[in-house]
Amino acid sequence: MMSKKIMLACSAGMSTSLLVTKMQKAAEKDGTDVTIFATAAADAENKLDQEHPDVLMLGPQVKYMLDDFKSKLDIPVAVINMRDYGMMDGEKVLQSALAVIDAQKA
Template sequence: MAKKTIMLVCSAGMSTSLLVSKMQKAAEADGVDADIFATASTDADNKLAEKHPDILMLGPQVRFMLDSFKQKAANIPVEVINMQDYGMMNGEKVLKEALRAIDAK
């Protein structure tokens, strides 16, 4: 399986960094080769161009940017992270959701 690059976007990039580390632990436990990182919405365009992620996942607090990111990242899936999984920092569920969306495209 090729390495998956998963980009999380939130308003400041802070709350999501905890989720990133939980997702990385889940990926290691499942034997998934993944580069998972978080960025602030203000820097998302730069990161999109620089990292070419396989999926872009938005934190619930920036869900209003969904349409704008779908246009910018037309060739990859763009999803909003489930609010409950985000609140519980459920890295495993968010990772599974990301991989499902990547495989479905």
């Protein structure tokens, strides 16, 4: 199975960095082959061009950018659940990102 690439974007890229670590731990535990990285929303377009992720997950604080990204990108874009984000629940955010990717391919 191909490795999936998940990109997180938040206002500064700091809080999502912690979430990335938790998601990577969850992926290792589940045996899921994924690459996960975070960036500041301001730098998201550069990162998208360089990395070509399978999905872009936006932090709740930048959810106002959702439509803008959706109109520009050919990959799925979703907003991270506020509660999962607040709890830094790497497992839940990982599962929702993978579900978004799978829904796109269906």
